[in-house]
Amino acid sequence: MSLFIQQVLNGIMLGSVYSLVALGLTLEYGILHIPNFAHGVLYMAGAYVTFLLATAVGLNFWLAMLIAMIVLGLIGILIERLVYRPLMLESHLSSFIAAIGLIFIFVDGALNIFGPDFKRFPPTHTQAFHILGVTITLQRIIIIGVTVILIVLLHLFIKKTIMGATIEATAQDREGAQLMGINVKRVRMIVFALGSALAAAAAALIAPIHLVHPGMGGPVILKAFVIIILGGMGSMPGAIIGGFIMGLVESLSGGYISTSYNEVFAFGVLVIVLTIRPTGLFGAK
Amino acid sequence: MAGKLFSFKNLIILLLLIFAFTIPCWVTSRFILHIVIMCCIWAMAATSMNLMMGYTGQINLAHGAFFGIGAYSAGLLILKVGMNFWPALILACIITVFVGLIIGLPALRTRGSYFAIGTMCFNVIVTVIIDSWEDLTEGARGLLGIPRPAPISLPFGMEITFTSMPAMYYLVLTSLLLTIWIIYRIVHSMLGRTFIAIKGNEELSESLGISAMRTKLLSFLISTFFAGWAGVLYASYIGFLSPEISDYHVTFELLIFCMIGGLGTMVGPLIGAIILTIISELLHGIAIPRMVAYGFLLVIITIFLPGGITGGIKMLWLRWNRKGEQ
Secondary structure, eight states, rough: OOOHHHHHHHHHHHHHHHHHHHHHHHHHHHHHSSSSSSSHHHHHHHHHHHHHHHIIOOOOHHHHHHHHHHHHHHHHHHHHIITTTTTTTTHHHHHHHHHHHHHHHHHHHHHHHHSOOOOOOOOOSOOEEETTTTTHHHHHHHHHHHHHHHHHHHHHHHHHHHHHHHHHHHHHOOOHHHTTOOOHHHHHHHHHHHHHHHHHHHHHHHTTTTTTTTHHHHHHHHHHHHHHHOOTTOOHHHHHHHHHHHHHHHHHHHHHTTTTTTTHHHHHHHHHHHOOOOSSSSSSO | OOOOOOOOHHHHHHHHHHHHHHHHHHHHOOHHHHHHHHHHHHHHHHHHHHHHIIIIOOOOOHHHHHHHHHHHHHHHHHIIIIIHHHHHHHHHHHHHHHHHHHHHHTTTTTTTTHHHHHHHHHHHHHHHHHHHHHHHHHGGGOOOOOOOOEEOOOOOOOOOOSSSSSHHHHHHHHHHHHHHHHHHHHSHHHHHHHHHHHOOOHHHHTTTTOOHHHHHHHHHHHHHHHHHHHHHHHHHHOOOOOOGGGSSHHHHHHHHHHHHHHTSSSSHHHHHHHHHHHHHTTTSSOOOOHHHHHHHHHHHHHHTTTTHHHHHHHHHHHHHHHHHHH
């Protein structure tokens, strides 16, 4: 029983990270209508920025995370401005290819700057709690807590502010939004900044537990894609629920069956869902 | 264009063929011949990807997996079953198409971005299975010592052997030419027109009585067949296989070949594969961040030259012609 609870807790923790990454991705999809393959490298870059700030500069964890979110937000804006905006009117394929180019630049850039080895984050928040025969460290509680706070803040931002309303309007109907005087280009920039900052937050949160390395974005982004397909592309509740389902499936299958087929289970779920419903669980027909 | 035997286009094709067939006569360097062989193998895989992506308009991101499946099936059939190369080649292509059928049936129910990501997930699954199923595939250690193709015996005691580099080159070149010819014939047939119709507008072509599912599946299976074939040639030429050969990075690389050369044209994938293979083989020893350069190249080309190299040449040609008229 305690193994089960432990795995469920792990699953919720992993699910938090996946939710944050998938939320950014689904926001971007809602506005741009293209899957941003480069999202995973922004996650990786976020982890490296946090790592550098925490080790080389010596900032504390929270400050490092905040600055990483800002830096990545700016990088997100730059990418939107320099790469995705010129391709706005081209076919989806062009954006795909450009994103693959970005992946090469970031991953190989990180390889050349930081080397291929795994970086260990200085241990932070290592206090452990024992509840119901289960051990949980403070960092894991922080991950779950910060995720919940970020999701609530994002929700409030989108539902309660004018800027958030412009995002929602653009996602629903780009031409309509434009006719109402909404600056769609600015919305695209805000969404990219938000999405990239969320990815950076997710990476900063998980960095003290997992290791930091150039290839860390790949598996996460693939899972985030699975999540937003399961949840319906562009749907925010879908991304959150899908993220937690994915985390639980991964940690339970890893705990009870085998960790080496981890990805097969995750993608197997996707394949089964797509076979039954080709537009995802919550997607429109 | 068609009908004239001695057109300008046919003359160029003839010259290129003569050039291709005489390469081993005047190239003695094994290294250069190696590059040429790799160019042919990648060009074959890229051409097959182009059928699905350039002509049918479906972004299939599992193509590298089929390349890997072809390579691994041939390697396993030859090493573990002890088959002769030639039946193994045929069987490996059949296995690849069969896996393509299993993957294609569910994946092709989806469209657009869903299809792209779905197939990419299949690619990851295939790589993980090859990596983890150690009893069969030796996992990360890889398959070592796959032999070159077995000699073919001809009447009168003659034999064609494939131990030398030029012989291997002719085998690969013949396969490439066959691939190009078959895909060219398909694209310019009624079937090819239905592929292109699906690319143009799926709903509209369905209203004209084209079964979108059947057409897409057919295009998908044909392209997996040639991907598998290219994989078999790779396995037999290199002699060593590791799970990376089915990785989605291979898919990305093939995609880049098509994009940079020009998607949806016959020569595009060829040009892309040849130029980029040469560049990457030449850059092998040099310690510059190769992929960073690749990445920038890719982004710049997609933004400023959406039609790839062939698209760019075509544009220049049109502009030049227009100037001539004025």
